[in-house]
Amino acid sequence: MLLRLLFVLPAFFFCAFESRAQAYEPGLLVTSQGDTLRGELENGFWVEPPAFIRFRPAAGSPSQLFQPRQLRAVSFTGGRYFRYEALPIDYAAQTQLDKLARVLASDIKIDTLLAEVLVEGTGSLYRVARSSVVHYVVSSPGRPMLSLSEHKYLRENDNGVWAIADGNNYKALLGNHFSKCPASKMARTAPFTAEALVAIVQAYNRECAPGQQTGRDFLSSAKPRRRVALLGGVLAGVRYNRIVSGTANYYNNKAECTDCQALPYLGLYADLFQPSRTSALYGELSFSTFGSLTPLLVYTDGNLVPNQRNVESRHVLGTARIGYRFFFPLPQERKWLLGVGYELNSALGQTVVTSTGPTGPRTREKLVYADPTYFPNLSLGWRSNRLTLNLDGQMYYDEGNVSRTEYLSNFIGSNVALRLGVAYQLGRNPDAAKASK
Structure with missing residues (x-):
């Protein structure tokens, strides 16, 4: 977990609010039929050959998507x-x-x-x-x-x-x-x-x-003006947690659902787009609430054998994510996206809801909250200009398997969290900033 944190923190240290990745510049293209179309071309700052070209006749007009085989030539005015x-x-x-x-x-x-x-x-x-x-x-x-x-x-x-x-x-x-x-x-x-x-x-x-x-x-x-582009914004949505704990009852190992409900979340995100602007390093910091059932062992009345006390509480859950996204172009400034990543969770605050059992000095405390497996979270999204709709899921360890000796349990868990959210990009476009000069 600490290793994941070392990767997550630098990503957010360099986060900045920039706008969408599209950067249109004046230019023309010649189709395979020999027609010359003049207008604006999306600059992908390609290193490898472009996999597609997005063209629009004028600023604000609907764009068209061309595959390389549909073209003879692509030329930016005064550029590549x-x-x-x-x-x-x-x-x-x-x-x-x-x-x-x-x-x-x-x-x-x-x-x-x-x-x-x-x-x-x-x-x-x-x-x-x-x-x-x-x-x-x-x-x-x-x-x-x-x-x-x-x-x-x-x-x-x-x-x-x-x-x-x-x-x-x-x-x-x-x-x-x-x-x-x-x-x-x-x-x-x-x-x-x-x-x-x-x-x-x-x-x-x-x-x-x-x-x-x-x-x-x-x-x-011929040299691209920039290789990468950093952009980001705000995100919000609903997070459904299904966290069933096997450690909630210490003695009989009775599995209880400590957090099985839908809760809102808010946060910030950033995409560091790579050359060609079809993939991006992704970072996120979000906050939601999380329920836990904490088993405490306490000694009462001089007994040598401890008794169990269960404390049900709610926490502010901070989630840091880092991953990689792949974007697939659609007509009219829209894109599909697929993403993979890892996350780190931390309970930042606690409010006790109920407490059952005797009181006394604590000898054991197990805070039950989301502990992700090594299998990455997966996301599927749809982006249109500044707006992104996203569905993602993350698996967590089965808390009943405390030893985690089984190899498969390090990757597959029955505890899951599903999120449905919307993100909105803020700020100026770093690609277009120099293009306009």
Whole structure:
């Protein structure tokens, strides 16, 4: 539980009230039928190729959702430019240590996607990011498309130690691709960066391409202005607790329902949206009430054997949650969301309702309140602009199984809490704040 708290607290320390994730900017798109639509495009600040594009003809008008296959091109005014292309991508290329192969291999496949255009001309340069690997594709007349990728692998050295080796032979590939052009000489000393590759392709366009005309350079506008966006607001709803305690009666282990009712809750939440704005790190702090039946063992009249006293009370229950949400686009600014997370509960105050049994010095006290299992809570929601409707559930340990020796009981419990709530986003949109400047 303490480990969960260490993860929860930093999330709320950085919480700020920002508005919805949608950030529209002027731009245009070309459909697969060749129609050009001008208006506003939702900027997802993509790192990987966009999975969808949201377009509206004017501010305040209903939006349309386009899949990549329905498009030819997407362009932000003075910003990034994407084209729907069939490009060779080396899916064997890796840079993460735990995924490196012990042999240098390639697995080039043709993938059709919205690729970011860095240079558009007789010679063109595209960029595609997949996982942790950045791929560049060079196209020029009369030559097959050239696929260049970051590529690491493991190689055994003379001492029998496996070491990381660089398998990116981009210099040789570029030299061969532009063999009859001075651009090939630049490749001999060029680093594997977007700036260097743009310079090589532009040198080809100026000196060797038919027409010898420099292509359009989109490099300066290709970098996303921001990677993440923090936004949040207030939430409220109804929480139904079904908490049956096996420790409520210490001697005969009689299970009693200590809290089986629907109660209101209030709180704050925050979403830290990741690149592409289709997933977010989620944090929440909420408050509700919670009923407990506390068994106390007391000594009376000099007896050596303690008697039991049951105290029924109500508590203010503080709940901190942290998790991850996935968003699935719907038309007209709406989204489905699925979430998983963990929570930490704490009883913050107590009001005694009833007390039965003798009084005397306490020898044992067990505060019965929600203690979540290791299985995460699950949530399903629907978001429309600033408003979110959400249904979630959390399982808790069976208090009768105090030893918790059974492996399955650490993950599955019959005690549950279900919540139905609404959230409202507050503040300004961090994505749109810079877009308007």
